[in-house]
Amino acid sequence: MTVWAVIPLVSFLLFAVLAILALRQEDRRVNRVFARFLIASSIWSFTSFMLHYNPFPRYALLWNEILAAALVWTVVSYYHFVRAYNNKRGGLGVYIGYAAVFTVLALALNGYIVEYAYVVDGVLFHELGASGFVLGGISAFFLISATWNLIRRYRSSVDPSDRNRTMYLIFGSVIVIVSSYVTNLTPAISGLSTDHIGNLVNALIISYAITRYQLLNVRFVTRxxxxxxxxxxxxxxxxxxxxxxxxxxxxxxxxxxxxxxxxxxxxxxxxxxxxxxxxxxxxxxRTFHWGTYQYRRALIDFRDRMSHVIKLDELANEMLDVMTKALHLSQAKLLFQDFGSGVYATKFSYPKTAGNELSDEVKFSADSPIVNWLYRKGEPLTLNSVDTMPEFKGLWELERDQLAASELGLLCPIKSQDRLIAIIALGKKKSDGIYSHEDLELVMSMANQASTIIENAQLYSQAVIRANTDGLTGLYNHRHFHERLDHEIARGSRFGTTFSLIMLDIDLFKAYNDIHGHLAGDEILRRIAICIETSIRSIDIAFRYGGEEFTIILPEARLEDAYKVAERIRKTIAAKTSSKAPPITASLGVANWPIDGVMKEEIISFADAALYRAKQTGRNRTCMSSDVIKPEAPLVSVELEARSRALSIIYALAATVDAKDHYTYGHSKKVSDYAVALAEAMSMSHEKIDIIRAAGLLHDIGKVGIPDSILNKKGTLNDEEWKLIKAHPKLGVEILRHVIDLVNCLPVILHHHERFDGAGYPSGLKGEKIPLEARILAAADAFDAITSPRPYREQLSSQEALDELKRCAGTQFDPKVIEIFSKIISPASEEKLETKRQ
Amino acid sequence: MGKEAELIVQGNNEELWQRCCGFIDLSLEDFMEIQERLLLEQLEMLKKCKLGRSVMRGAQPGSMAEFRSQVSLTTYADYEPFLLTKNERALPAKPLFWQHTSGRSGEYSFKWAPVTARQYDEIRSLLFGCLAFSCCKEKGEIGFRWRDSFLYALAPPPYTTGALIHNAPHEVFNFLPPIKAAENMSFEERVQLGFELAVTEGLDLFFAMSSILVAIGERFSQRKDAINIRPLLKRPRVLLRLLKGLIKSKLARRDILPRDIWNLKGLVSTGSDGAAFRERVKDMWGRYPLDVYAGTEGLIMATQTWDYQGLTFIPQVNFFEFIPEEESLRSKADPDYEPETLLMDEVRAGEKYELVITSFHGMPFIRYRLGDMVKITSLRNEKLGIDIPQMEFYGRVDDIIDVAGFTRLTEKVIWQAIENTKIPYREWTLRKELRDRPVLHLYLELKKNGHLTPDQVAGAVHEQLVELDPPYADLEEFIGLRPLEVTLLPQNAFHGYMAKQQAAGADLAHLKPPHINPSDSMIECLVVGVEEVPVSATAEHEPEAVESR
Known part of the structure; x- marks a missing residue:
């Protein structure tokens, strides 16, 4: 057997195998038609083999005649396959083609095609004569038509995968065309059957193209x-x-x-x-990529060293820059999900030009079909498909318009651990507007590499945020305040800029906590943080300094400007406080760097001093550092004025209570005196003593809301009546809560009926949880009640009352308080007390 | 040139298929996602417009669940102030054009409905999709070509079908006759001219109501006048086509049929009686018509695919809700009752449902009861691998009977026709039955002194219907359909039925069967089960039973 016979034999065997494989998958029309092409090709190869091998010399002419028809059949069935690949019916061309096959066969069998054919020493000698041109013409027509159909499909398609697949087929067609004429035009290899080799290569390419959905990039293979x-x-x-x-x-x-x-x-x-x-x-x-070669090289280099990048902005900026240039794009963006709203919004963009603002608005809601698709498929999406694919029918018109206005061409998901963590949005290509398969591969490989980096960067950034953030308010914390202050001082020193510092303290916050509990206090802190954030400029930074204190750094703000911001914050806080809730106000102090000092400690100290002054001058106000150096005199007078105003209110209210209940007339005053004596004996501060004094005078103010019939009832109270009596501490707080000067008294008034064992009212507080002032007041209140006449029981002596208090120490009263009380309520002391009171 | 036309020119069949027919590849989950998203978009538009605020009675639903719980079901009466006056400012979006119903529709001479530009874009794609389904043998195959000859036997604009064709991209097909030229012609003239052109230029695609397909086919085969060969000699292609047809018919030893002359690539039909005419159309035209479920308010709602079985719902035009049959009947008996609805992913195969739509893309209809009863034939098309529920049109829910898309008979018209015959009757009920053709079946109980045969009664009522309803007269004249059949019920059939209902504890509203569209069980009871019930029990109800309506 000669090499001339081996080639068609190998072709025949391979075609036969391919045909069997294709017939097994004949559910698709294109597969069925392809199987027919393979059968035709295998018959063509077989006849060629029989002709060259020539086992029966006298049938050489017959094999050659069949060969001529088989050749036409192969070419026509290839044309038919291309039609099917393009989702077209056979059409007239196919009918004509198959008719031509039968015509050629009939003519050949009657001796009109092959004039003679014989084989000598394995070499074929044959003559086709003029009909050879007819055969060549028919074959050329169908081959060129098929190739042209493929080229048209390639040009009209916008799907990179489809273009890549079609390119394979075009490549195969060209190989067939070239190989078919090589043998005839190259005398040296005449008879070598390169046409069989070409057809075989084509069949293999097609098999690969239609069985594998994701093909290797044809340009890569070609290269x-x-x-x-x-x-x-x-x-x-x-x-x-x-x-x-x-x-x-x-x-x-x-x-x-x-x-x-x-x-x-x-x-x-x-x-x-x-x-x-x-x-x-x-x-x-370099030849394949011409102008973008350098950028593509840079992109590949960047991809290779991406793993060393930690910071998100560094990754994003370099990646977008190099991608835009390498792929010859109009723009590139990186979208991240906002954890609050779930929206994927542009975080980084390239190029950053003035005209780019509109397209910067690219964002996708979390339920967008595009986001769903990118998440589900995990592969790039060309924007042309959005208009075509049924999955995107759910897009809103507004979303479609935004997408059209964005001038984007491709979206690529970045997934990590089954989450869509970011989206790369690429603009249209400047050249032909269609992304090649190679481009997609490059973008995908970048996205895959970026996913780990982004994930790490996000984790790192979240860790940094957590370390610098106050968990309760979401503002930066004390530690970060000092870092930023150092940073601002350094920046100011370097560039000669200025900045201001505001310190804010919530007025009477401790009292609020005592009355409403710490949970309510936490809520107030959160609300104040929101008020601050909504009142400051975008470049200002707010911190929770500690407790109920906040600070705000205002870069490049003069003292006067900072004062305006501080006032805005103060007013916002006051305005946002509901009329039903307890009034919340804040005092603020403002200082400036470098006017108030160049050291960190100096500026903090000045801001703190200004805040202190705001507190001293009546709270709910803003003071600047310049106010601090003013003489003390006005401060004292303001303070005194404030105190006398508060006292006049207290006495007026106490008179109201006493007027209500004749039996308790003077009770408030006595309780106040006993309590103050106790507080003094316990060496409490002046502020606390003032609070106790006022609370003692007003502790029963809630009784103004209780009917006289109950207050003066002689017999025992029923449950309903007790319920009303027990409501008086809360009622007292309700009455007084709008008087800002008395806010400190409220916890004392509220809890003066708590019992040390937790069985009291209204909150059932126990032991040390009851404010000390309230425990003092409870003892004083009980003592005066026992020693005073009441409609419902007999009056007792001081000693009897003290014995009663001691008996109840540890259950109703704080034993320490009673111990001190028993010391100060000696007859001599009581006399002194009475004198003092009068 | 529209996007579809561009794709046809480019020969980009794959993208064309994706765009126009791709919805059949959606999973039910995808289908529901599209429905929900487009519903939310529509709600945003409705909240901002007068019509929306009025019809939703101030409700501001923000989700699908809120929408279904806060907004009531509606009928055309809810839209009458806005649509009959064509108040465009009150609508959710500016209309591209207006259209109205074909035939009589009970209380309104015309039901006007707007079509927005975006909705029309979807409909245009779907029209190409229906054509593709009609022309293909397998998925992805686009059988029609640029400038194929397209014959349309549809009502003129502003009737819905006519309006859609009027706005179709004219350049894609060779419309027979050209749309512009046909605007001033009558229906008859247009069809006549269309056929003459089809004989000379060939015919690839045909879009018509099923009844018209049959009528034209029958008229074609009944043409007994000999063909004059002489003028055709100048046009050899026409001569060849006719000769081919003649030879085919002679070989088959029958009259010539359209399928002998034309080898249609695609045949699309609408109309409520598609199932009844299906086989006859196939016999005449050589292929089954692709049945499309469409209407004035909902436009294209479902379509058959290339297996010509159940119709597949379309997700992007309307939001679908389904009222189960029992709920529908209950609300029919008690107009104040608000029936429960189900969603597409909740329906069950084999069940019948009244269809409720909320139109998308700025169209006006909100939880609108179409009055159509559909049957879910299966939850998926196993053969073609379609995961969307399949349906078929079952009938009308309201008191209207649509016959072959030609006429819509109301209870009033039928009653008037019976009355006009002067035949002494006690009670009647009528429904449409689908056999090989639509049949109007009148069940009539004569008074004791009535001695008439069913044929006599049918003849008399038919005459009166011809008098009273001209479109009904066209049925016989144009498509040769005489749909009325009469069954004379035994004496006291209605009384027996009522007694049975009373014995079963039915309330007053359900004692009598309805005049229009009684159920199978009702008819069975009227025809067969009367002997079981003593007549005397209900004799006193007789006068009211008839006259109280």
Missing amino acids: KILAYGILVACLGGIFFGLGIMAQRFVPAEPAYLRVIQGSAVVIFVALVARPLLRIIEDRIY
């Missing part, structure tokens, strides 16, 4: 084939060149010298091969 082809040619040239040179210039007679020469040439070629391949590949890559 590789080209590179290795050139490499082989170069190495062959080098090998032969060196061999000839060695023979000419270094005559080597002994055989061992020839072996050495040959070995040297082989080693040289082997050493040269690898670097040569690199050079060739680089040159081919």
Whole structure:
């Protein structure tokens, strides 16, 4: 058997196998038609094999005649396959083609096509005559038509995968066309059946193209084939060149010298091969990508060193820059999900030009079909498909308009741990507007690499935020305040800029906490934080300094400007306080760097002093550092004025209570005195004593809301009546809560009926949880009640009352308080007390 | 040139299929996602317009669940102040054009409805999609081509079908006759001219109501006048086509049929009686018509695919809700009752439902009761791998009977016709039955002195219907359909039925069967089960039973 027969034999066997495989998947029309093409091709190869192998010499002419018809059949069925691939029916062309097959067969069998055919020593001698041109013409027509159909599809398609697949088929068609005419036009290889080789290659390409959905990038394959082809040619040239040179210039007679020469040439070629391949590949890559070569190289380089990038902004800026240039794009963006709203919004954009603002608005809601698709598929989405694919029918018109206005061309998901963590949004390509398969692969590989980095960067950034953030308010914390202050001072020193500092303290916050509990206090802190954030400029930074104190750094703000911001914050806080809730106000102090000092401690100290002054001058106000250095006198007078105003209110209210209940007339005053005496004996501060004094006077103010019939009832109270009586501490707080000067008294009034064992009212507080002032007041209140006449029981002496208090110490009263009380309520002391009271 | 036309020119069949027919590849989950998203978009538009605020009675639903719980079901009466006056400022979006119903529709001479530009874009795509389904043998195949000859036997604009064709991209097909030229022609003239052109230029695609397809086919085969060969000699292609048809018919030893002359690529039909005419159309035209479920308010709602079985719902035009049959009947008996609705992913195969739609893309209809009863034939199309529930049109829910898309008979018209015959009757009920053709089946109980045969009664009532309702007269004249059949019920059939109902504890509203569209069980009871019930029990109800309506 000759090599001329081997080629068609191998082709036949391979075609037969392919045909069997294709027939097994004939559910798709394109597969069925492809199977027919393979059957035709296998028959064509078989007849060619029989002709060249020629087992029965007298049938050579018959095989050649069948061969002619089989050739036309193969070409027509290939054309038919291309029609099916393009989702078109066979059409008139296919009918004509199959008719031509039968016509050729009939003519051939009647001797009109092949004039003679015989084989001598394995070499075929045959003559087709003029009809050969007819055969060639028919074949050329269908082959060129098929190729043209494929080119049209390639040009009209906007789907990169489809274009890549179609490119394979075009490539196959061209191979068939070229290989079909190589044998005929190259006398040296006449009879070698390159047409079979070409057809076989085409069939393999098609098999690959229609069975594999994701094909290797055809440009990549082409480049590789080209590179290795050139490499082989170069190495062959080098090998032969060196061999000839060695023979000419270094005559080597002994055989061992020839072996050495040959070995040297082989080693040289082997050493040269690898670097040569690199050079060739680089040159081919450069040729394929022309203008964008440098950028593509930069992009690939960046991809290779991406893993060393930690910061998100560094990654984003460099990646977008290099992608835009390498892929020749109009723009590129990186979208991240906002954890609050779930919206994917542009966080980084390239280029950052003035005209880019509108397209910067690209965002997708969390339930957008586009987001769902990117999450589900995890592959790039060309924006052309959005208009076509049914999955996107749910897009709103507004979303479609925004998408159209964004001038985007491609979206690529960045997924990590089954989450869509970001989206790369790329603009349209400046050249032909269509992304190639190679572009998609490059973008996808970038996205895959970026996912880990983004995930890490996000975790890092979240950790940094957590470390610098106050968990309760969401503002930056004390530690970060000092860092930022150092940073601002450094910046100011370097660039000669200024900045201001505001310190804010919530007025009477402790009292609020005592009355309403710490949970309510936490809520107030959160609300104040929101008020601050909504009142400051975007460049200002707010911190929770500690407790109920906040600070705000205002970069590049003068003292007067900062004062305006501080006033805005103060007013917002006051305004946001509901009329039903207890009034919340804040005092603020403002200082400026470098006016109030260049050291960190100095500016904090000045701001603190200004805040203190605001507190001293009546709270709910803003003071600047410049106010602090004013003389003390006005401060004292303001303070005194404030105190006398408060006292006048207290006495007026106390008179109201006493007027209500004749039996308790003077009770408030006495309780106040006993309590103050107790507080003094316990060495409490002046402020606390003032609070106790006022609370003692007003502790029963809630009784104004209780009917006289109950207050003056002689018999025992029923449950309903007790319920009303027990409400009086809360009622008292309700009455007094709007008087800002008395806010400190409220916890004392509220809890003066709590019992030390927790059985009291209204909150059932126990032990130390009851404010000390309230425990003092409870003892004083009980003592005066026992020693005063009441409609419902007999009056007792001071000693009897003290005994009663001692008996109840540890259950109703704080034992420590009773212990001190028993010391101060000696007859002599009581007398002194009475004198003092009068 | 529209996007679809561009794709046809480019030969980009894959994208064309995706765009126009791709919805059949959606999963039910995807279908529901599209429905919900577009509903939310529509709600945003409705909240901002007068019509929306009025029809939703101030409700501001923000989700699908809120929408279904806060907004009541509606009928055309809710839209009358806005739509009959064509108050465009009150609508959610500016209309591209207005259209109205074909045939008589009970209380309104015309039901006007707007079509917005975006909705029309969807409909245009779907029209191409229906054509593609009609022309293909497998998924992805686009069987029609640029400038294929397209014959349309549809009502003129502003009737819905006519309006859609009027706005279709004219350049894509060779419309027979050209749309502009046909605007001033009568229906008859247009169809006549269309056919003449089809004979000379060929015919690839045909879009018509099923009844018209049959009528034209029958008229075609009944043409007994010999063909004058002489003028055709100048036009060999026409001659060839006619000769081919003649030879085919002679070989088959029957009259010539349209399928002998034309080898249609696609045949699309609308109309409520598609199922009844299906086989006859196939026999005449050589292929089954692709049935499309469409209407003035909902536009294209469902379509058959290339297996010509159940119709697949379309997700992007309307939001669908389904009232189960029992709920529908209950609300029919008690107009104040607000029936429960189900969603597409809650329906069950084999069940019948009254269809409720909320139109998308700025169209006005909100939880609108179409009055159509549909049957869910299966939850998916196993053969073609379609995961969307499949349906077929079952009938009207309200007191209207649509016959072959030609006429809509109301209870009033039928009653008037019976009265006009002067035949002494006690009670009657009538429903449409689908056999090989639509049949109007009148069940009539004569008074004791009535001695008439069913044929006599049918003849008399038919005459009166022809008098009273001209479109009914067209049925016989144009498509040769005489749909009325009469069954004379035994004496006291209605009384027996009522007694049975009373014995079963039915309330007063359910004692009598309805005049229009009684159920199978009602008819069974009227025809067969009367002997079981003593007549005397209900004799005193007789006068009111008839006259109280």
